[in-house]
Amino acid sequence: MNISNFIQECVNSVMDSHPIQYQPSMEISEGEILVKGKTFGRWESKKFIIDEKKRVFALRSSKGKTRLKPYFLKEYQVENKERKKDKISFDLTSKTGGKCLTLGTESEQKANEIISVLQELCNRIDVIPNKDENIQKNIQDQINNNQHQMMINSIDYEIPSFFDISEIRDRQYLYQSSIANIRKGSHNLENFKLVIENKLLIYRNQYNHHQFKVFVEFDGNCQETIIQNLTDYNKINQWNAYICKQDSKMIKELYEDKSFLICEIRELSNLFIFKREFQYLQHHFKIDNLDFIVQKQIDQKSYTKNYQGSLKYGVWGIQANEKQTKVYYFSEQSMQGLTYSNEDAYLIQLFLGQIINLQELSIIIQNENLQNKSNEIYKQDKQYQQNELKNTEINNKEDNDQFYDCEELDAMNDKLFMVESNSNKDDVIIDEYEQNVRKQTILPSQVDSLDNIQDWVDKKMKLVLSGNYNYFSIKIIHQLQPKEFDPLQRQLLTQQEGGHYIFKKDFIREEKNGGLKVINEEKLAAQKAVIKFLLTRIGASLMMGKSITSISMPVTIFEARSNTERVCNSMGFAPIYLEDAAQSQDIYYRIKQCVAFQFGFIFMYLSCEKPFNPILGETFQGFYDNCPIYCEQISHHPPICAIQMYGRQYRIDAQLELIANFNSNSVVGRNVGTLKISFQNPHQIVLITLAPGSLNGTTYGDKVMNYLEKQFIIDIKNKIIGEVTFNPDKKYCQYFDIEYLNQQDYLCGAICDVTDVAIQKYHKDGYRKYKGLDLKQDIKQIRHKIKGIWVNEIKIDNQKLICIHNDFPVKMQLAQYPIPSDANFRMDLLWWKLKDFDQSQQWKEKLEIQQRQDRKLREQKGKKKK
Numbered sequence: 121m122n123i124s125n126f127i128q129e130c131v132n133s134v135m136d137s138h139p140i141q142y143q144p145s146m147e148i149s150e151g152e153i154l155v156k157g158k159t160f161g162r163w164e165s166k167k168f169i170i171d172e173k174k175r176v177f178a179l180r181s182s183k184g185k186t187r188l189k190p191y192f193l194k195e196y197q198v199e200n201k202e203r204k205k206d207k208i209s210f211d212l213t214s215k216t217g218g219k220c221l222t223l224g225t226e227s228e229q230k231a232n233e234i235i236s237v238l239q240e241l242c243n244r245i246d247v248i249p250n251k252d253e254n255i256q257k258n259i260q261d262q263i264n265n266n267q268h269q270m271m272i273n274s275i276d277y278e279i280p281s282f283f284d285i286s287e288i289r290d291r292q293y294l295y296q297s298s299i300a301n302i303r304k305g306s307h308n309l310e311n312f313k314l315v316i317e318n319k320l321l322i323y324r325n326q327y328n329h330h331q332f333k334v335f336v337e338f339d340g341n342c343q344e345t346i347i348q349n350l351t352d353y354n355k356i357n358q359w360n361a362y363i364c365k366q367d368s369k370m371i372k373e374l375y376e377d378k379s380f381l382i383c384e385i386r387e388l389s390n391l392f393i394f395k396r397e398f399q400y401l402q403h404h405f406k407i408d409n410l411d412f413i414v415q416k417q418i419d420q421k422s423y424t425k426n427y428q429g430s431l432k433y434g435v436w437g438i439q440a441n442e443k444q445t446k447v448y449y450f451s452e453q454s455m456q457g458l459t460y461s462n463e464d465a466y467l468i469q470l471f472l473g474q475i476i477n478l479q480e481l482s483i484i485i486q487n488e489n490l491q492n493k494s495n496e497i498y499k500q501d502k503q504y505q506q507n508e509l510k511n512t513e514i515n516n517k518e519d520n521d522q523f524y525d526c527e528e529l530d531a532m533n534d535k536l537f538m539v540e541s542n543s544n545k546d547d548v549i550i551d552e553y554e555q556n557v558r559k560q561t562i563l564p565s566q567v568d569s570l571d572n573i574q575d576w577v578d579k580k581m582k583l584v585l586s587g588n589y590n591y592f593s594i595k596i597i598h599q600l601q602p603k604e605f606d607p608l609q610r611q612l613l614t615q616q617e618g619g620h621y622i623f624k625k626d627f628i629r630e631e632k633n634g635g636l637k638v639i640n641e642e643k644l645a646a647q648k649a650v651i652k653f654l655l656t657r658i659g660a661s662l663m664m665g666k667s668i669t670s671i672s673m674p675v676t677i678f679e680a681r682s683n684t685e686r687v688c689n690s691m692g693f694a695p696i697y698l699e700d701a702a703q704s705q706d707i708y709y710r711i712k713q714c715v716a717f718q719f720g721f722i723f724m725y726l727s728c729e730k731p732f733n734p735i736l737g738e739t740f741q742g743f744y745d746n747c748p749i750y751c752e753q754i755s756h757h758p759p760i761c762a763i764q765m766y767g768r769q770y771r772i773d774a775q776l777e778l779i780a781n782f783n784s785n786s787v788v789g790r791n792v793g794t795l796k797i798s799f800q801n802p803h804q805i806v807l808i809t810l811a812p813g814s815l816n817g818t819t820y821g822d823k824v825m826n827y828l829e830k831q832f833i834i835d836i837k838n839k840i841i842g843e844v845t846f847n848p849d850k851k852y853c854q855y856f857d858i859e860y861l862n863q864q865d866y867l868c869g870a871i872c873d874v875t876d877v878a879i880q881k882y883h884k885d886g887y888r889k890y891k892g893l894d895l896k897q898d899i900k901q902i903r904h905k906i907k908g909i910w911v912n913e914i915k916i917d918n919q920k921l922i923c924i925h926n927d928f929p930v931k932m933q934l935a936q937y938p939i940p941s942d943a944n945f946r947m948d949l950l951w952w953k954l955k956d957f958d959q960s961q962q963w964k965e966k967l968e969i970q971q972r973q974d975r976k977l978r979e980q981k982g983k984k985k986k
Contacts, residue, residue: 156222298435343440396429634863638823679729692929693720702769741935844869
């Protein structure tokens with residue numbers, strides 16, 4: 121705000137009811153605060169100043185149309201601080217019966233700072249100076265006024281009035297402006313912290329993360345070419361890699377002020393940040409041997425319909441002599457619309473780091489003729505480099521041990537992406553990558569404990585913000601085939617969350633009726649709170665006239681992973697059972713091992729918490745014993761994910777649709793689809809379907825989890841079907857000559873040779889409608905009998921097949937360089953891992969809104985095609 125306007129408005133405030141005329145001192149601070157209206161109780165944002173010298177708190181409308189209203193704090197006191205919904209409010213109460221104020225702010229830290237200052241000013245006792253002190257003070261004030269007037273009269277340059285603000289050049293407080301600081305060489309870095317020191321210096325204000333000061337020196341006198349780079353309006357800031365060259369342009373030239381209206385489009389390449397449009401006026405002028413280029417935001421509608429950023433002000437200073445050229449840039453700017461507290465500042469730092477390229481572009485311009493002459497030599501060198509690169513790629517493909525895309529969770533990003541943004545960043549990344557690919561292929565142990573989760577999430581967030589990571593990760597040759605692995609290096613998953621890898625601290629067996637009983641009180645309480653949460657959201661939506669279909673489930677009942685990761689995590693028994701099956705040529709032994717894997721899958725998928733719904737196009741990449749696994753969400757409605765796993769002598773392909781049906785006191789969920797397992801030598805294809813799971817007691821009673829109905833193993837070519845029924849009746853057990861147990865977690869079934877009619881029935885019904893074998897007509901021969909309590913142990917022909925207590929899956933490792941659409945780059949998941957559920961909920965709702973909007977666009981385009 122222009123402080124001179126404050127003084128003028130304070131003169132106008134003489135007409136207010138307070139009889140004392142107030143003129144601000146030099147010791148004032150400014151800001152914005154919420155003020156509660158007395159009539160309707162509505163909160164309104166207003167600007168304020170605090171005059172510590174004269175003990176005055178003054179308000180005015182944020183629109184700037186009303187007069188300044190002073191409150192003399194010696195007559196006030198601060199009372200009734202409390203939290204009201206999302207605000208911290210407090211009262212400024214008059215001791216003399218005057219007007220009282222209710223003030224508030226959404227930030228508790230900001231509220232505490234304002235309250236502390238106001239309380240100190242309200243309680244301060246002014247010391248009455250004696251006559252001699254008054255005389256001395258008047259003399260000093262007169263001297264200051266004379267010096268101040270001389271400073272005003274000494275202004276030896278003119279700029280358009282639009283740029284005449286305090287940060288650029290304010291006539292009353294000239295010595296505080298950017299132009300004056302650059303001219304005098306007093307850069308005023310008292311509240312600034314050095315954030316980048318690499319050929320250029322970037323300082324950021326510790327109290328205002330959007331305010332920066334940049335200093336850089338170039339060898340030689342390149343003042344003219346740098347100015348040309350900054351003011352060539354046919355090529356808006358092409359020295360900066362983050363400027364979208366095609367969309368950025370000069371919109372209009374203001375001939376009277378010799379200024380230009382610029383539309384600058386910034387495009388930082390990462391998953392969550394969209395393009396930003398910056399509209400500002402720019403003016404170039406010269407003072408002595410200093411060239412200045414000033415910039416200031418202009419408020420008007422978006423020119424390109426992109427999200428708008430904010431360039432409050434920018435001041436370039438360019439000074440040169442024969443030996444060197446100095447460039448200064450003081451600015452306050454913001455990408456706007458970002459949730460992560462340091463995200464905005466980090467992106468601006470990346471943008472400002474490109475200033476170093478002004479030198480490179482200058483050299484290119486200065487040596488343009490020489491460059492043209494050396495084009496032929498350059499092309500020859502480039503052709504040679506391409507041939508060398510091609511030979512290197514061929515060698516990499518021949519040597520299986522030369523590339524690996526997986527590394528310990530704790531170590532990811534320590535070397536590759538923590539470099540500062542500078543002109544040789546790509547070279548640094550390539551060097552680090554080349555060192556990494558020469559490492560041994562033996563996997564280090566994965567550390568997935570809460571001790572390192574803070575650092576891991578912090579690294580992930582920085583990866584999200586890394587402009588070069590998206591391009592680089594896509595260019596990596598990802599591992600598509602399994603690699604050799606030493607079985608002695610295998611790591612098994614035996615524990616999770618301080619308990620058994622499945623039971624954790626969430627379940628115990630329900631001994632009376634069977635099944636898994638949920639005992640985690642914290643998670644139970646979170647699930648019970650859902651009803652209250654939903655009722656509150658429904659009421660708010662109805663009052664605001666919104667559809668209740670847009671209500672988002674609370675993240676407190678979610679687990680810290682997306683369903684894409686959860687499905688891949690359920691494949692942990694594949695290296696144990698399917699790799700063993702692939703070594704055998706006995707088709708029935710392979711079927712038995714597939715049954716074990718089938719049970720292992722439903723064991724691993726168990727959880728009393730809901731996974732995050734994947735975003736359309738979301739991916740996940742991981743490894744089991746050097747075998748890659750991939751997952752992608754290929755449909756939004758219905759939600760379908762596609763999975764591929766490349767094992768040794770086997771491969772898994774699957775498409776699973778996650779369905780949930782809610783009843784009055786239960787919920788039934790199922791993965792509808794088939795897992796197709798392809799074996800080699802001899803070739804054999806086995807199809808697997810999965811039984812649905814149920815959770816009873818969702819509204820009252822104990823929560824108990826169990827499996828329902830049937831699941832199947834089908835070999836169409838060899839006419840083999842394996843059928844297992846959960847909680848079977850006596851008649852079913854008697855058919856297979858298996859004892860009956862009246863327990864809900866009991867199961868029995870068999871692997872059978874079947875008739876052509878049975879195979880045709882499966883072909884006709886498909887996996888969605890297939891109900892199982894007709895025991896009287898479909899079975900030709902029972903090969904192997906299956907029984908057991910799935911919570912304990914499952915047997916085949918009275919021999920242990922798989923035991924939930926003693927058999928453990930392989931730990932899955934994350935890909936170190938996943939593509940940018942990977943689930944672990946989701947901000948709602950990252951905030952969840954930090955237990956910041958408010959931020960997680962906000963990000964989750966943003967992504968859901970974006971998905972609904974994308975769906976509408978797809979539907980509209982689909983209608984147009986028809």
